[in-house]
Amino acid sequence: MQGYSYVIQRRVYLFTTYFLLLLGATVMILPFLWMISTAVKPANEVLIMPPKWIPSHFEWSNFVKAWNAAPFGRYFLNSFFIAIATTVSEVVTTIFAAYAFAKMDFFGKKPLFLAFLGTMMIPGEMLLVPNFILMTRLHWIDTYYALIIPWITSVFGIFLLRQFFMTIPDDLWDAARIDGCGRLRFLWRIMVPLSRPGITSVALFKFIGSWNAFLWVLIMTNNPNMRTVPVGLSFFRSDVGTDYELLMSASFMAMLPILILFFVAQKQFIQGIARSGLK
Amino acid sequence: MFVAILSLLVFGAVVTGAADQVEITFWHAMSSGHQPTLQALADEFMQAHPDIKVTLVYQGHYGDLSQKLLSAVAAGTPPVMAQMYEDWTMKFIEADALVPLGPSISQDVIDDIPQSFIDSNTYVVNGEKVLMTLPFNKSAMVLFYNTDLVKNPPKTWDELLQTAKDLTVDSDGDGTPDQYGFGIRPYTEFFINFFHQAGGKILNDDMTKCLINSPEGIQAMEYLLNLKQYSLYQTSYLSGPFGNGKVAMYIGSSAGTPYVAKASEGKHGWMTAALPAGPKNGDGIIQGTNIGVFQLGTTQAQRDAAIEFAKFLISKEATLQWAEETGYLPIRKSVVASDEWKEFITQHPEAEASGQMALAGFVYPHHPNMYNIRQSIATAFEQVMLGKATPKEALDAAAQEIDTEYLGE
Numbered sequence: 001m002q003g004y005s006y007v008i009q010r011r012v013y014l015f016t017t018y019f020l021l022l023l024g025a026t027v028m029i030l031p032f033l034w035m036i037s038t039a040v041k042p043a044n045e046v047l048i049m050p051p052k053w054i055p056s057h058f059e060w061s062n063f064v065k066a067w068n069a070a071p072f073g074r075y076f077l078n079s080f081f082i083a084i085a086t087t088v089s090e091v092v093t094t095i096f097a098a099y100a101f102a103k104m105d106f107f108g109k110k111p112l113f114l115a116f117l118g119t120m121m122i123p124g125e126m127l128l129v130p131n132f133i134l135m136t137r138l139h140w141i142d143t144y145y146a147l148i149i150p151w152i153t154s155v156f157g158i159f160l161l162r163q164f165f166m167t168i169p170d171d172l173w174d175a176a177r178i179d180g181c182g183r184l185r186f187l188w189r190i191m192v193p194l195s196r197p198g199i200t201s202v203a204l205f206k207f208i209g210s211w212n213a214f215l216w217v218l219i220m221t222n223n224p225n226m227r228t229v230p231v232g233l234s235f236f237r238s239d240v241g242t243d244y245e246l247l248m249s250a251s252f253m254a255m256l257p258i259l260i261l262f263f264v265a266q267k268q269f270i271q272g273i274a275r276s277g278l279k
Numbered sequence: 280m281f282v283a284i285l286s287l288l289v290f291g292a293v294v295t296g297a298a299d300q301v302e303i304t305f306w307h308a309m310s311s312g313h314q315p316t317l318q319a320l321a322d323e324f325m326q327a328h329p330d331i332k333v334t335l336v337y338q339g340h341y342g343d344l345s346q347k348l349l350s351a352v353a354a355g356t357p358p359v360m361a362q363m364y365e366d367w368t369m370k371f372i373e374a375d376a377l378v379p380l381g382p383s384i385s386q387d388v389i390d391d392i393p394q395s396f397i398d399s400n401t402y403v404v405n406g407e408k409v410l411m412t413l414p415f416n417k418s419a420m421v422l423f424y425n426t427d428l429v430k431n432p433p434k435t436w437d438e439l440l441q442t443a444k445d446l447t448v449d450s451d452g453d454g455t456p457d458q459y460g461f462g463i464r465p466y467t468e469f470f471i472n473f474f475h476q477a478g479g480k481i482l483n484d485d486m487t488k489c490l491i492n493s494p495e496g497i498q499a500m501e502y503l504l505n506l507k508q509y510s511l512y513q514t515s516y517l518s519g520p521f522g523n524g525k526v527a528m529y530i531g532s533s534a535g536t537p538y539v540a541k542a543s544e545g546k547h548g549w550m551t552a553a554l555p556a557g558p559k560n561g562d563g564i565i566q567g568t569n570i571g572v573f574q575l576g577t578t579q580a581q582r583d584a585a586i587e588f589a590k591f592l593i594s595k596e597a598t599l600q601w602a603e604e605t606g607y608l609p610i611r612k613s614v615v616a617s618d619e620w621k622e623f624i625t626q627h628p629e630a631e632a633s634g635q636m637a638l639a640g641f642v643y644p645h646h647p648n649m650y651n652i653r654q655s656i657a658t659a660f661e662q663v664m665l666g667k668a669t670p671k672e673a674l675d676a677a678a679q680e681i682d683t684e685y686l687g688e
Contacts, residue, residue: 044543047519132350132354222336222338235337238310
């Protein structure tokens with residue numbers, strides 16, 4: 001009898017859990033569905049209230065129009081190149097820095113780490129003008145240097161990985177040292193494989209951030225050949241209205257790589273966030 | 280691998296120009312709808328001037344463009360010419376970054392431009408009034424109305440209120456109208472338009488005191504509060520609900536015409552009309568940017584070429600083409616009166632009202648803090664519309680804030 005009521009309780013619990021998850025998922029996915037449906041709508045069905053989820057006919061030409069409105073081929077190439085370059089370099093630099101902050105003792109470690117964290121408190125918009133002047137003096141305007149070099153590391157990434165590295169016991173280092181392992185070898189052969197979820201998170205955050213970066217790219221470039229996908233997306237909005245159907249078909253194309261990346265790395269990504277103590 | 284891609288991209292990005300050409304860059308914020316026309320005008324100009332190469336650079340929306348221009352002026356590397364709003368222009372004048380364009384423009388051209396456009400491009404520099412920039416993509420406020428519902432567009436405030444009342448319908452009786460006679464979006468220019476038509480002035484002549492809480496201000500605010508009973512009130516664009524037939528009329532920028540056309544297509548007829556006149560006048564506020572030429576970081580040859588291009592953009596032929604293809608205003612009186620324009624509005628009757636409003640326009644006073652002053656007024660307008668303050672309370676508070684925060688020396 002008791003077992004029976006336990007089964008009922010368990011079922012109610014599971015039902016409630018899945019129901020809440022489903023509710024959350026529905027709320028999250030609605031904007032995506034609206035985007036996909038708007039991407040194939042004729043222009044006069046975009047803003048109908050209540051929304052028309054299934055268009056009266058599918059306007060596939062929206063994709064062609066959006067693609068031809070700006071040099072999107074070039075933009076995608078640039079976006080990929082910049083995102084991959086900044087992601088790879090950030091992963092390398094943050095691994096070294098996080099290891100030093102987590103596992104090594106050196107003079108001024110604490111104040112230096114605090115200073116690092118302090119830089120996170122300055123809003124990026126405030127730094128825009130000084131950074132622009134710096135890039136101008138370096139003659140980096142309209143070059144890949146301006147779009148990549150300032151972004152090859154990130155304090156947030158260092159902080160996230162440091163938290164990860166700190167959970168790995170020091171006994172491993174002691175054992176490795178007895179076996180004649182040096183610091184570098186230990187870092188790459190032991191720490192890095194153990195911290196894969198954290199490193200994946202850092203890489204994903206960076207890739208998405210770089211892929212979505214708008215203002216920096218716009219300010220640092222004048223040549224259309226140097227620009228990226230988000231700059232192309234801004235082309236469909238104006239101060240008096242927005243071409244939603246074109247904006248949404250272009251956004252859909254722009255989002256595909258990120259979606260694919262997320263599905264491929266989803267497991268690592270969730271683990272990386274859950275295990276680093278960050279919510 | 281990276282090196283290979285990088286070198287490929289860098290080589291791809293190299294653009295070589297002919298040695299004897301002067302190259303000028305023009306930074307603008309004209310997105311997908313209007314850029315092709317701007318490019319066509321630049322191409323026409325380059326055909327007539329083979330020694331000049333005009334490079335148009337899209338720099339995002341107005342907010343992005345302003346940030347980019349301010350950064351570039353601070354770094355000493357602005358473009359040769361750019362679109363600019365009046366309050367940014369004042370900052371550039373302060374930095375001594377602009378070439379005054381007035382001396383290059385003949386008097387008969389200046390006389391052919393509506394006075395309000397000349398006013399908005401004239402600045403006090405070293406105690407003298409100087410025409411610094413030239414009007415370019417100007418838009419006026421017009422009344423959009425659904426022709427299936429409105430036979431005769433209202434000509435006065437009273438008629439507007441009555442028509443809005445008649446067209447507000449609650450067909451299912453749930454207390455919320457299913458169709459509104461009018462639409463209100465709470466932005467500064469909308470209120471200022473009514474305020475001006477009531478005879479109000481935002482600032483006194485020497486710009487030391489804000490007059491927004493004058494009897495005219497309260498009259499305009501009370502009228503709008505009355506009108507709100509028959510209006511859909513929302514912060515987003517009204518072209519959507521107008522297209523869906525939820526709103527029968529609204530007042531908006533003529534530059535929004537293509538969006539109204541798109542939203543209404545296949546649903547109902549629509550048209551534009553001159554604004555319903557207030558107690559004192561029927562003027563409408565003129566919005567949109569002007570063209571400025573930079574002396575900072577440019578050569579004399581570039582400045583001369585840029586002035587030549589600016590003169591071309593305000594020429595009769597160019598302004599006619601620009602107005603016909605984009606929905607912005609023709610900025611020459613002779614163009615509004617020309618046979619070509621009349622021919623065009625027989626084909627496109629919706630453009631007639633903006634031509635009329637171009638001749639009855641007014642502009643904001645030039646004050647370096649105009650952006651913040653506009654924000655204060657918008658806040659007051661919104662508070663009244665949401666019933667959080669009476670017209671007098673909200674306007675008094677706004678006037679006091681503007682006096683102490685933005686007009687003090």
